[in-house]
Amino acid sequence: MSPSKAVLKERIIKQILTACAFSSLLFLFLIFAFILVEGLPLFYKVGVKNIVFGMKWAPTKGLFGIFPMIVSSFLVTFGALFIGAPLGLGCAIYLAEYAGRQQKLFLKPALELLAGIPSVVYGFLGVIYIVPFIRQFIGGSGFSLLATSIVLGIMILPTIISISYDALTSVPRSYREGALAMGSTQWQSTSRVVIPAAKSGILASCILGMGRAVGETMAVIMVAGNALKIPTDMLDPLRTLTSNIALELSYASGDHRMGLFSTGVVLLSIIMVLNYLANFVIRRTVIK
Amino acid sequence: MMLDCALKTEKLNLYYGAFHGLKDVDFCVYRNAITALIGPSGCGKSTLLRCFNRMNDLIDDVKVTGSIFVNDRPIDSIDIIELRKNIGMVFQRPNPFPFSVQDNLLYGLRVHGIPKRQHAEIVERCLKSVDLWDDLKDKRHTSAMNLSEEMKQRLCIARLLTVEPQIILLDEPCSALDPIATLRIEELMIELKKDYTILIVTHNMQQAARVSDHTGFMLLGDLIEFGDTSKIFTAPSDNRTDGYITGRFG
Ligand SMILES: Nc1ncnc2c1ncn2[C@@H]1O[C@H](COP(=O)(O)OP(=O)(O)OP(=O)(O)O)[C@@H](O)[C@H]1O
Numbered sequence: 001m002s003p004s005k006a007v008l009k010e011r012i013i014k015q016i017l018t019a020c021a022f023s024s025l026l027f028l029f030l031i032f033a034f035i036l037v038e039g040l041p042l043f044y045k046v047g048v049k050n051i052v053f054g055m056k057w058a059p060t061k062g063l064f065g066i067f068p069m070i071v072s073s074f075l076v077t078f079g080a081l082f083i084g085a086p087l088g089l090g091c092a093i094y095l096a097e098y099a100g101r102q103q104k105l106f107l108k109p110a111l112e113l114l115a116g117i118p119s120v121v122y123g124f125l126g127v128i129y130i131v132p133f134i135r136q137f138i139g140g141s142g143f144s145l146l147a148t149s150i151v152l153g154i155m156i157l158p159t160i161i162s163i164s165y166d167a168l169t170s171v172p173r174s175y176r177e178g179a180l181a182m183g184s185t186q187w188q189s190t191s192r193v194v195i196p197a198a199k200s201g202i203l204a205s206c207i208l209g210m211g212r213a214v215g216e217t218m219a220v221i222m223v224a225g226n227a228l229k230i231p232t233d234m235l236d237p238l239r240t241l242t243s244n245i246a247l248e249l250s251y252a253s254g255d256h257r258m259g260l261f262s263t264g265v266v267l268l269s270i271i272m273v274l275n276y277l278a279n280f281v282i283r284r285t286v287i288k
Numbered sequence: 289m290m291l292d293c294a295l296k297t298e299k300l301n302l303y304y305g306a307f308h309g310l311k312d313v314d315f316c317v318y319r320n321a322i323t324a325l326i327g328p329s330g331c332g333k334s335t336l337l338r339c340f341n342r343m344n345d346l347i348d349d350v351k352v353t354g355s356i357f358v359n360d361r362p363i364d365s366i367d368i369i370e371l372r373k374n375i376g377m378v379f380q381r382p383n384p385f386p387f388s389v390q391d392n393l394l395y396g397l398r399v400h401g402i403p404k405r406q407h408a409e410i411v412e413r414c415l416k417s418v419d420l421w422d423d424l425k426d427k428r429h430t431s432a433m434n435l436s437e438e439m440k441q442r443l444c445i446a447r448l449l450t451v452e453p454q455i456i457l458l459d460e461p462c463s464a465l466d467p468i469a470t471l472r473i474e475e476l477m478i479e480l481k482k483d484y485t486i487l488i489v490t491h492n493m494q495q496a497a498r499v500s501d502h503t504g505f506m507l508l509g510d511l512i513e514f515g516d517t518s519k520i521f522t523a524p525s526d527n528r529t530d531g532y533i534t535g536r537f538g
């Protein structure tokens with residue numbers, strides 16, 4: 001007995017959809033494979049320690065130290081978090097707990113727009129406004145850790161806001177009612193019940209925001225100054241892992257090119273750890 | 289003992305937008321007694337109950353006319369924080385916060401700035417008054433979310449007792465519980481009556497008959513009949529009440 005036409009069609013559709021779903025896995029695998037194939041050999045040749053903890057990046061002289069860039073990437077990420085997390089959380093809390101229908105009606109599309117603005121535009125505004133402002137009123141050249149942190153802080157807002165907003169709105173209404181019915185103010189109910197109940201989602205939003213900041217390239221190149229040393233001051237220029245790849249890939253060859261892939265390996269590892277952390281934080285509470 | 293009203297309404301009307309939810313309700317909740325509100329689904333029992341702690345304020349587009357008195361004071365003249373502290377509420381679904389038992393009980397104390405040195409004593413007293421002390425005294429640092437539904441509901445009652453309300457509103461507090469737990473919560477209510485004024489909304493007529501001293505019967509936003517429970521259940525003066533309690537409709 002052969003299956004009917006409808007059943008056959010159903011099967012084919014299912015297989016196509018399955019293929020679509022697994023293709024994303026395939027792409028992920030390919031990206032990893034390429035980067036590892038290109039980047040790992042240099043780790044053998046030069047040594048993990050000389051790359052990850054090396055202080056000097058001079059690929060033409062056989063020095064592939066990216067430690068300053070690793071540190072710089074982390075510095076801008078935390079700088080961005082320092083600016084973006086309070087602002088983003090404040091916004092998410094306002095939206096979830098305080099905003100009326102009217103305010104939501106224009107704030108939410110505005111946030112989606114913010115997420116959709118290309119990063120080059122952020123970099124451009126950074127160069128035009130933030131960098132000169134810092135140069136004039138605070139000091140240094142303006143291309144700095146501070147400028148980068150501000151630009152990235154704004155860029156990670158949509159991530160932090162949307163994910164922590166979802167976390168806040170998924171807190172059951174009954175908790176809020178319980179808190180208010182006991183004579184809490186709105187802020188007490190928010191800060192003592194709703195936020196603690198949503199804390200894992202909020203934490204995850206910050207971690208994913210960090211992932212976004214670590215990975216951002218274009219805007220960073222435009223405002224960071226790209227100097228090859230560990231910044232010691234908010235006003236020092238710096239170069240991140242992503243900038244290093246983007247700045248040099250167009251002319252690099254041989255070991256130099258491999259060095260950039262090694263940078264990519266380190267970058268990918270950092271992103272993976274952050275994603276894992278975010279998932280871990282979310283899953284832990286779901287199971288609870 | 290003189291019967292005076294801890295809660296009273298006069299010509300209370302409430303509108304959800306254009307929907308007329310409460311119609312000229314004159315109602316009274318006597319002090320240190322249990323008053324029950326019964327009536328078919330959607331007749332406005334919860335709406336009336338939530339007027340007394342102004343929980344309807346949380347809903348957009350609600351309009352209230354007429355007067356509500358709490359201890360003979362107009363409700364609008366009372367600070368809403370004080371009001372809600374004085375009138376506790378227990379919800380249909382037990383809603384402990386997702387914290388430890390202890391933190392649930394300390395919530396109200398912290399919010400209302402009650403000195404730390406009194407906390408331990410208050411927590412113990414409140415757990416005892418809902419009969420949870422023996423079960424939970426060693427488990428106060430475990431999550432309240434792992435308790436049974438009955439224990440959760442008891443914990444919620446204990447939680448609001450910590451801030452020493454005078455009046456307790458219960459909105460179908462047993463509807464998520466099994467029959468045995470329901471009976472035990474009823475015993476608890478009778479126990480609490482000594483110290484508190486209680487208003488309970490219930491779907492369960494036997495429950496109203498068992499626990500309450502006074503009963504109000506509502507229908508489509510009207511308070512049809514209000515009086516002693518024994519009278520309402522044996523000799524109602526309105527034949528709609530009679531119809532409802534004998535199960536002919538509702
Ligand atoms: N937020 C609201 N907006 C509009 N209408 C509402 C709202 N809340 C309740 N109502 C309406 O008011 C009427 C009374 O609702 P209420 O919840 O007080 O009924 P109830 O007697 O408690 O019913 P139940 O026994 O089902 O809990 C219902 O018809 C309901 O549809």
Ligand SMILES: [Mg+2]
Nearest residue numbers: 333334335459
């Ligand atoms: Mg109800």
